[in-house]
Amino acid sequence: MIKYLGSKRLLAPRLAEIAERLGASTAADLFAGTTRVGQALRRRGIRVLSNDTAAYSQVLGHAYIEAGADVDRERLRALLAELDVLPGVEGYVTETFCRRARYFRPENGMRIDAIRAAIDRVEVTEVERGLLLTSLLEAADRVDSTVGVQMAYLKRWAPRAANRLTLREPEPVPGPPGTTTREDANALASQLDGVDLAYVDPPYNQHSYAGNYHVWETIVRGDEPDHYGVACKRIDVRERRSTYNSRRRSWDALTELVAALPVRWLIVSFSNEGFHELEQMQTLLGTRGHTAMVAVDAPRYVGARIGIHNPAGERVGRVSHVRMTEAVFVCGPDPAAIARAVDGALPVAV
Numbered sequence: 001m002i003k004y005l006g007s008k009r010l011l012a013p014r015l016a017e018i019a020e021r022l023g024a025s026t027a028a029d030l031f032a033g034t035t036r037v038g039q040a041l042r043r044r045g046i047r048v049l050s051n052d053t054a055a056y057s058q059v060l061g062h063a064y065i066e067a068g069a070d071v072d073r074e075r076l077r078a079l080l081a082e083l084d085v086l087p088g089v090e091g092y093v094t095e096t097f098c099r100r101a102r103y104f105r106p107e108n109g110m111r112i113d114a115i116r117a118a119i120d121r122v123e124v125t126e127v128e129r130g131l132l133l134t135s136l137l138e139a140a141d142r143v144d145s146t147v148g149v150q151m152a153y154l155k156r157w158a159p160r161a162a163n164r165l166t167l168r169e170p171e172p173v174p175g176p177p178g179t180t181t182r183e184d185a186n187a188l189a190s191q192l193d194g195v196d197l198a199y200v201d202p203p204y205n206q207h208s209y210a211g212n213y214h215v216w217e218t219i220v221r222g223d224e225p226d227h228y229g230v231a232c233k234r235i236d237v238r239e240r241r242s243t244y245n246s247r248r249r250s251w252d253a254l255t256e257l258v259a260a261l262p263v264r265w266l267i268v269s270f271s272n273e274g275f276h277e278l279e280q281m282q283t284l285l286g287t288r289g290h291t292a293m294v295a296v297d298a299p300r301y302v303g304a305r306i307g308i309h310n311p312a313g314e315r316v317g318r319v320s321h322v323r324m325t326e327a328v329f330v331c332g333p334d335p336a337a338i339a340r341a342v343d344g345a346l347p348v349a350v
């Protein structure tokens with residue numbers, strides 16, 4: 001699975017356990033990112049709608065949420081084997097992300113260009129295409145030269161960048177196949193009639209996922225966009241800013257979302273390093289009925305653990321704390337069911 005800020009790697013199985021205990025059989029993961037939470041829900045037998053505005057998240061959703069028993073895994077493996085041995089070609093990725101910027105070594109960039117172009121030539125279903133693109137994204141992630149965000153690349157190549165980019169089959173996820181959408185969560189909210197539970201994990205600060213993961217977006221879209229700056233970000237990153245990245249607008253967006261969701265149960269992840277106060281959130285979610293709040297200690301983003309550095313790469317300060325507090329809110333109409341659901345499911349050991 002790709003490196004991703006705010007990914008709920010450790011938390012996902014616990015959230016899914018809570019959802020199962022609440023009796024949910026359908027769930028919407030409205031800000032799906034890596035789709036880890038959706039995958040955990042699916043493993044518990046819950047049918048998932050996976051949504052995110054990012055094209056790369058939808059592709060991960062095709063591979064891990066939509067793909068079902070009807071996927072011909074033998075054919076998939078054969079296709080991946082063919083793609084894996086293609087000779088590299090110079091293309092947009094090599095020029096933009098290996099020579100202008102340095103996210104990958106050129107020999108791997110050339111292989112990304114060759115494989116990406118070939119994926120467009122094979123006749124496959126949307127889900128199969130998602131499986132191929134997911135395999136390419138994950139292979140590229142294993143040989144990138146970043147600290148996990150694509151705002152910058154390392155001054156010296158990361159050791160893993162020297163490895164050969166190698167395609168692997170995305171593991172099948174057991175459980176009922178779900179669906180994916182690529183919509184603004186607020187636009188989707190009112191269309192979720194009949195869904196039992198929604199998981200809400202929006203960005204909580206100004207850092208845009210479209211900017212942080214622009215390389216994945218460009219590889220998935222294959223649209224060779226104009227770019228700007230040293231990081232070679234897609235030009236449309238400037239316009240595609242999420243409301244949730246705006247200090248001024250995010251609270252209203254969240255309030256509107258919470259009011260619009262026609263679901264019985266709501267699980268909300270919250271970080272105390274974002275725009276909003278914990279108490280403020282508690283009050284908002286109180287409008288949905290009963291709320292349990294569980295604090296979760298999570299390892300901070302790795303950049304913080306290695307200290308604060310200035311643009312010249314010198315360490316300029318110590319981080320004040322190396323752990324941040326995340327909270328999970330579980331809301332719904334039945335306090336006893338909520339108490340049973342969270343009992344023992346959290347906190348998460350890290």
Ligand SMILES: C[S@@+](CC[C@H](N)C(=O)[O-])C[C@H]1O[C@@H](n2cnc3c(N)ncnc32)[C@H](O)[C@@H]1O
Pocket residue numbers: 004005006007008009030031032033034035036037051052053054057183184185186201202203209210242243244
């Ligand atoms: C904190 S991350 C979610 C991480 C995810 N739970 C995981 O475990 O990988 C927030 C996600 O919200 C997406 N996003 C931002 N604004 C959005 C919006 N208005 N509607 C839907 N998704 C949005 C971003 O692309 C990003 O993937």
